[in-house]
Amino acid sequence: MNFENIIIQKNGYIAQLTIHRPEALNALNGKTIAELSEALSQLENDTECRVIILTGSGEKSFVAGADIKEFADYGFDEAKALAEKGQNTLFNKIENLKKPVIAAVNGFALGGGLELAMACHIRYASDNAKLGLPEVTLGLIPGYGGTQRLPQLVGKGLANEMIFSAKMISADKAKEIGLVNEVFPPSELLIKAEELAHSIAKNSPMAIEKAIEAVNLSATERGFEKEIQSFGELFEMDDKKEGVTAFLEKRKPNF
Numbered sequence: 001m002n003f004e005n006i007i008i009q010k011n012g013y014i015a016q017l018t019i020h021r022p023e024a025l026n027a028l029n030g031k032t033i034a035e036l037s038e039a040l041s042q043l044e045n046d047t048e049c050r051v052i053i054l055t056g057s058g059e060k061s062f063v064a065g066a067d068i069k070e071f072a073d074y075g076f077d078e079a080k081a082l083a084e085k086g087q088n089t090l091f092n093k094i095e096n097l098k099k100p101v102i103a104a105v106n107g108f109a110l111g112g113g114l115e116l117a118m119a120c121h122i123r124y125a126s127d128n129a130k131l132g133l134p135e136v137t138l139g140l141i142p143g144y145g146g147t148q149r150l151p152q153l154v155g156k157g158l159a160n161e162m163i164f165s166a167k168m169i170s171a172d173k174a175k176e177i178g179l180v181n182e183v184f185p186p187s188e189l190l191i192k193a194e195e196l197a198h199s200i201a202k203n204s205p206m207a208i209e210k211a212i213e214a215v216n217l218s219a220t221e222r223g224f225e226k227e228i229q230s231f232g233e234l235f236e237m238d239d240k241k242e243g244v245t246a247f248l249e250k251r252k253p254n255f
Helices: 030-044 076-095 112-119 146-154 156-165 171-176 186-201 205-216 223-234 238-248
Strands: 006-011 014-019 051-056 061-063 101-105 108-110 122-126 130-132 182-184
Touching: 006 030, 014 030, 014 186, 030 076, 051 061, 051 186, 061 101, 061 112, 076 112, 101 112, 101 186, 108 112, 112 130, 112 146, 122 171, 122 186, 130 171, 146 156, 171 182, 182 186, 205 223, 205 238
Parallel strands: 014 051, 051 101, 061 108, 101 122, 108 130, 122 182
Antiparallel strands: 006 014
């Protein structure tokens, strides 16, 4: 598939996926969602790729939101289908991807942009980032998982405040409430994201895949069951044998 709105760059085990719609502050439209979904499928099946960094082109915007022009005239059936397709095609797909996805949030992450970042496993932000869910100013609510993931990350009270008020918060505030992991100057954002990606990539891919599955179930009754099951399964796999052998031999593992 030839991509029009995204750019893929690979460096060893690390892949950088950049949303590139500078004329629209990288706003998400149907084509961009489809391209991101296809690119993620390709990278998930790429045996060399172990970690994905997701960012937006330029320093002004990660993703400024959804492309409102596309759905301004929708009715109930069309709007419901839009939310369902977007969640299944992209947002849930990111959260359940077998490989870690790090969001490098550079600038505006609003509406669907913040929902995209929240679907990622880890979030780093530049100190000029602004994050928010402004949907209620349009007479809407977040439709790509925002009402579900934000409370999980920051708690129900803070999530309600952000959603009901539609106010934007700074990167520092986002770190304070646990919405992002770290904040860096714009010039350092991708460097730091790559450093984290490399530190993840040196570890067991199979163990990380199992960890993603277990962590994603942490808010459910199945979380502990999944952890126990995965813990046992890993003892039958080559990565565990190499990791334990390397530890006993006082060397670095070769996963």
